[in-house]
Amino acid sequence: MILPILNSEITFLQFLPFDLPEPLISIIFLLIGASIIAVVASVLALVGVYLERKISAHMQDRLGPMEVGPHGIAQTFADAIKLLIKEDIVPQDADKLLHFIAPVMVFAATLAAFAVLPFSKTLVVSDLNIGLLYIIAISSFVVIGAILAGWASNNKWSLLGGMRSAAQIVSFEIPASLAVLSVIMIVGSMNLGDIVEYQKGGFFNWIIFKYFPFNFIAFIIYFIASLAEVNRAPFDLPEAESELIAGFHTEYSGMKWAMFFLAEYANMFLVGVVASTLFLGGWSSPFGDFLNSGPFPVFWIFIKSFSLIFVQIWIRWTLPRVRVDQLMYVSWKVLTPFAFVAILGVGIWMVL
């Protein structure tokens, strides 16, 4: 089960007129899977960008982008093309190699986490038995990428942004992981598919309503911590434009900047899917067996995660940014103790 692709019969690519050696076929197979993830994640990120601009505009009584396509729906694609053909500027005193590696690392880590997300019973690229732990682990590459980007730019604002980003993500990983732990305790598995199977059969089976109110607290903690982990307002200190210009990506332009940007929105979608998989039933229908086959699982997971993304955007355009000391106060003195309370409550309740 760890390496299903290694063991499975690969009949794919057999239609070619010439024989490829077996390792090469498998590697091509892996590369095709990886490219599918990359394309899907990038398109989702573009949709996220469009939603952010439209929702923020309507919240502020504006219209937002209207020019390209009906209701500006092609605006983000136009922006993507613009960024692709933009000049890539590297500061003269920057560390050229690390300046290049950092955005690639952030983007690649985000895409790697997508590999274990279940979009339906069968639509999952790699059904890893420790999927949840894998997502938490692979996210730490984002931190390293942020620090390296800040350092390689040779700019004090960038460096401060990178350090802030690292400190913030490391601090909020603790309440996020603790909140996730109560779900693992209830289901007894870290496989995201198993977690969804456990919650099948309607919304009253969702983990958020089990052992009330402990799992509800865990969900709120996970949501707040994930806001901080993807550097969203009110926790967007690493890129606070009024103090740090743009934080660790101040010195980036063109495609490299687009990688940071896409990674941020892909990360928003990632935490949305993870939160809805863990607490809101994932791809299972909220009404039992009603509309729970065919393409509907994908529909449900998208509805759930885009609702969470809407809340993220809503919070961003409503709340002001917190200070650094308030940020650390929230993580260490509020979220972490309450996460422990949630674990303890669920554990005692399960034993009783």
Place this chain on the structure above:
Amino acid sequence: MLAVGLNHYLILSAILFCLGLFSVVTKKNAVTVLMGVELILNAANINFIAFAKYVDNDLDGQMIALFVIVTAAAAAAVALAIVLNIYQRLKSINLDEADSLAG
């Protein structure tokens, strides 16, 4: 010879161990020395897990590897705290300058 067996993992870990040892012995910077120590611990872990797989065929080696990782984390935290303290006092983290107890 090309088919991977136990010896391949052992030789890989031996090379990793030697690189780590070289880093520990030659580097002046305390942080780089610490990185060398981490390389040595990783080499030991590869050996533990390889033997658990090929010789014992149970999980004891993996458990030891987990405890090694835990200990390495604790060691890194304390060592870096010491490095920062040395830097505050001496304004340098070159290990050959931190010799005030030497005669």
Place this chain on the structure above:
Amino acid sequence: MNITLFDTIFYLLAFLTLGSAAIMVFSKNVIYSAVGLLFTFFGVAGIYVLLAADFVAVVQVLVYVGGILILLLFGVMLSNKITNIEITTETLHFLPASLVVIGIFVVLYRVFITTDWNPVGSYNFDPTTHEIGTLLMTDYLIPFEIASILLLGALIGAAYIARKD
């Protein structure tokens, strides 16, 4: 000659691990050393997956990349004048150290090649997480508790040593 996919992946991972470890050791720039170490940890995690240790592999990435490497990077940046992008380290005793290290490698190589390790065991990719959890609560309960006390001690000790007095 028949190289399977498994062997190919092993050689790729071994190349990644040793190449980045060499960058870590021979680079003059400490940040480059840290990046080399990052890819070494990643390669070693891949080796663990090949050895059917999936849980240990993920813990390796989680603790080493997400914890120790970030600590090391903070250590580098807090202990240098980082306004200058050149953070270098010097080496000393290059020649004697190389001789000793090569000697140790030759000894290790001889031992590994000549010893008969009696390899047994069939190759299976069973998930290990469940059994590791059971073992932690039964056979390894005392080491587990001692490890938690060790971590608590390290936490308090590190905070005490690093504070400004």
